[in-house]
Amino acid sequence: MSRFRxxxxxxxxxxxxxxxxxxxxMQRMTAVALIxxxxxxxxxxxxxxxxxxxxxxxxxxxxxxxxxxxxxTSAMFWHxxxxxxxxxxxxxxxxxxxxxxxxxVKLFAVLFAIACALAVLRIALAG
Amino acid sequence: MAQTGRxxxxxxxxxxxxxxxxxxILHRATGIALSIGTLLVLWxxxxxxxGAGAWIHFEAFITSIVGLILMIGWTWALMFHLCNGxxxxxxxxGMGYEIPQFVRSGWLAVIVSLALTLAIWAWLAMGGVA
Numbered sequence: 001m002s003r004f005r006x007x008x009x010x011x012x013x014x015x016x017x018x019x020x021x022x023x024x025x026m027q028r029m030t031a032v033a034l035i036x037x038x039x040x041x042x043x044x045x046x047x048x049x050x051x052x053x054x055x056x057x058x059x060x061x062x063x064x065x066x067x068x069x070x071x072x073t074s075a076m077f078w079h080x081x082x083x084x085x086x087x088x089x090x091x092x093x094x095x096x097x098x099x100x101x102x103x104x105v106k107l108f109a110v111l112f113a114i115a116c117a118l119a120v121l122r123i124a125l126a127g
Numbered sequence: 128m129a130q131t132g133r134x135x136x137x138x139x140x141x142x143x144x145x146x147x148x149x150x151x152i153l154h155r156a157t158g159i160a161l162s163i164g165t166l167l168v169l170w171x172x173x174x175x176x177x178g179a180g181a182w183i184h185f186e187a188f189i190t191s192i193v194g195l196i197l198m199i200g201w202t203w204a205l206m207f208h209l210c211n212g213x214x215x216x217x218x219x220x221g222m223g224y225e226i227p228q229f230v231r232s233g234w235l236a237v238i239v240s241l242a243l244t245l246a247i248w249a250w251l252a253m254g255g256v257a
Contacts, residue, residue, distance in 0.1 A: 028219065031212050038209055046247065049255040053179045053186075060175065073168060080162040087159060112169050119176035 023082060030079040037072040057123060066124035073116035081109035146233040153237075154211045157204040164201045202247055207240035 044065065048056050059065060084105045092098040142148070167189075174185035188194045214232050217223060223232050 028216065031216060035209065035213060038205060042205070042247070046250070046255065049251065053175075053182045057175055069172070073165075073172070076165055076168070080158075080165055083155075083158045084162055087155065112165065116169055116172050119172035122176040123172075 023085075027079065027082045030075045030082070033071070033075045034079055037068065037075055040068055041072050057126075060120065061124050061126065063124070066120050069120045070117045073120070074113050077109040077113040077116075081105050146230055146237070150211055150214075150233040150236055153207060154215070157208040157211075160201065160204045161208055164204070167197075167201070199244070199248060203240060203244040206243040206247075207236065210236040210240045210243075 044059070048059060051059065060069060085102050088098055088101045088105070092101060171185055171189075174181040189198060214223070214236050217232075223229060
């Protein structure tokens with residue numbers, strides 16, 4: 001289809017950027033992952049009801065729990081920033097503010113996902 | 128929104144209330160609430176990684192009155208977003224678009240999410256007996 005488009009249209013950024021489905025698809029991919037991961041997360045929290053610090057730490061330090069927790073927090077922040085971007089696009093109509101907020105949300109999502117992964121690694125690899 | 132002066136399609140104020148409106152806006156509202164809730168997960172993991180001293184502050188917060196109210200709210204937000212999210216994923220495959228099905232699945236998401244929240248907190252209130 002691109003051969004029917006005037007090069008000037010492409011140069012000034014009008015029309016498809018060929019990445020429209022990516023946001024939609026990743027929102028669904030992370031949603032499917034989060035169905036399983038959220039159930040695991042809630043069940044694990046409930047199982048920790050009477051746990052003190054040392055035993056809660058020991059539960060999360062188990063290899064599969066640590067792996068699932070990193071998967072959970074990564075999918076969670078990915079899904080959250082995709083959703084927040086849509087909310088910002090819908091309600092913030094000042095272009096520079098909309099763009100800045102979306103960039104800010106994405107950067108913080110990455111930072112927080114890294115922080116969570118590092119925290120879990122520290123718990124899992126401690127003594 | 129740009130003020131073009133063109134006629135607008137009928138907005139919320141003109142419609143009779145329907146459950147689909149509630150599930151739609153609640154999905155977005157719970158999504159925003161849960162996005163804020165991610166910070167609690169972050170805090171909990173950072174506190175646990177930092178040591179018992181930092182964990183005490185986190186534990187004191189989540190067992191305080193304010194903490195408990197927030198936790199109950201986030202529990203329902205998560206259960207609703209989960210139930211309604213599964214509903215949306217099934218609808219993405221083309222299922223459930225007949226009006227009666229759409230209304231029924233909307234109510235189902237609301238009722239199941241409330242029941243799950245109640246079950247979780249009843250179980251916690253009873254001290255976690257299996």
